[in-house]
Amino acid sequence: MDLNQNTGGSLIKIAMLSPIAWSTPPKKYGPWEYMVSLLTEGLVKRGIEVTLFATADSHTAGELHAVCPRPYEEDKDMVRKVYEGLHISEVFERANEFDIIHNHFDYLPLTYSGLVDTPVVTTIHGFSSRKILPVYKKYNNSTFYVSISDAYRCNELDYIATVRHGIDIETFPFNDRPEDYLLFISRIHREKGAKEAIEVAKKAGRKLRMAGFIADPEYFKNEVEPHIDNDQIVYEGHVSQERKKELLSNAYALLHMINYEEAFGLGVVEALACGTPIIAINRGAMPELIMDGETGFLVNNVTEAAEAVEKLNSISRRRCRESVEKRFSVDRMVEDYIRVYETILEKRKREAKRPWGFYEILAQKPGYKVKRITVLPQEQISLQRHAHRNEHWYVVSGEGLVTKNSDYLKVLVGDTVDIPVNEIHRIKNTGIQNLVFIEVAQGDYLGEDDIERLEDKYGRT
Structure with a gap:
């Protein structure tokens, strides 16, 4: 499918919502912002119109829109919540300008998603805590989620795809003649295993270079700094992207001694x-x-890691490079996301004569049809009846008011409603988020013209 033809020949428009902790792309640290930048630039190269919502010091070949003047991690006088609110609201107040909103800003933007018709897809880069899951679960059936690895999927959520990160491989220099140091390069934090990397280096009798911003000062002071001697254990500080690539290229091996279930590992x-x-x-x-x-060793503890250092000569550095070229290119990542967008647009295709919302046909066989119907906030379907089918509704999200002949029923998530043949009925969205329900229709004729409208606020009677 040509994505640019998906909207009837007009150019598709993506709103790319980046975090604002760092600029996009980041000057040093900022893995989420880095991925947003690579994706944005890759999409623009393919002729897709992208508006990047990021900090004002960000850079893009697309259109940059910013309300946050600089990253809040670089200016501690900024009130983080103020700029997060301004940043997110800016995207959703302009939602009708875009075909898709692609959220990389964690869970907060989801709380706006029910207020707009534009589909929202969220790349879940990581869960800071299970305490944020209620937000993801609330919008599970009305938005779309992308995981960045199969291992990091939450079994309480549904995902439209897994899209693993890609990188601009040509900007990383291949080196088949490394120096003899081991490398730790990440944020300095307990979960990243900085302390354990030091222990591996000492057990193996190897030099260790360390680089990364100090995310946990107390941890650094107690567990890392006492071991820095600028001889065997060297701390390089929070390095630039160019210095980072130099350290990676010259390293004998990278130590990645994580203490948590990492979502990816850029x-x-x-x-x-x-x-x-x-x-x-x-x-x-x-x-x-x-x-x-083949490209390294998976170990269970410091002792196994130190033993693996002695086996590194068996690893082909050329094989390491080839594995990334094959599986983790930025082009592959961009193509994967384009397929996600195509799928979403197909699922959420608008119908011109459905001013109350939209629907998707999930299944259709002789005698029955299953739809996923979305009614926008404060909108309603016409007061109607069917001569050839009965319907069964199951509410997935939102809240509404159902008319059944002269009766009125308030419905919430999990409620069901049966609509027999010839019964007069209507459903209205009485909430502030999309009302979504599954409709199973059964009968001898299931065409859309089996609707007798008795009353309609859109003038379709």
């Missing part, structure tokens, strides 16, 4: 692109990134 892929093998704790998405014994 630094792992970047290291492999330079030809640098990985020694990583076998958790989270690591088995999806590392081919054990």
Whole structure:
């Protein structure tokens, strides 16, 4: 499918909502912003019109729109919640200008999604806590979720796709003759395993270079700083992108001693692109990134990691590079997201004569038809009846008021309604988010012209 033809020949328009902790792309750290930038630029190259909502110091070949002057992580005088609110609301107040809103800003934008008709897709880069799940669960049936690895899917949510990150491989220099140091490069935090990386280096008797911004100052002070001697253990600080690539390319191996179920591991892929093998704790998405014994080693503890250092000569650095070229290019990531957009637009295709909302046919066989129907806030279908079919409704999200002959029924999530043949009926969305219900129609004729409208606020009687 040509995505640009999906809207009747007009150019498709994507609103790309980036975080504002860092600029897009980031000057140093900022993995979410980095992915947003790569995706945005890749889409623009393919002729897709993208408006990037990011900080004012961001850069894009698309259209940049900013209300936040600079990243709040770089200016601690900024009130974070104020600019988050302004940033998110700016996108949703302009929602009708876009065909899709692509959210990379975690869960807060979802709370706006029920107020607009434009479909919202959220790439879930990570869950800071299970405490945020209620928001994701609330909008599970009215928006779309993309996971960045199969390992990091939540079994309480539905996903439209898994799209693993891609990188601009040519910007990472391949090096088949590395130096003899091990490398830790990530934010300095307990969950990233900085302390464990030091322990591996000491057990293996190897030099360790460390780089990354200090995300947990207390952890750094107590667990990392005492070991920095600028001889065996060297801390490079919060390095630039160019210095980062230099360190990755020259490293003998990358130590990735994570203490949590990591959603992806961008630094792992970047290291492999330079030809640098990985020694990583076998958790989270690591088995999806590392081919054990071919591009690195998956281990369970510090001792196994130190032993793996001695086996690194068996790893082909060229094989490491080739694995990224095949599986983690930015072009592959962009193509995957284009397929996601195509699927969403097909599912949420508007119908010109449905001013109250839209529907999607989920299944249709002789004798029955299943639809997913969305009624927009404060809108309603016509007062109507059918001569050839009965219907069964199941409310998936939102709230509404059902008319059945002269009776009125308030319906909430989980409620069901039966509409027999020839019964006069209507449903109105009485809430502030989309009302979504599944309709199962059964009968000898299921055409859309089996509707006798008795009353209609849109003048269609």
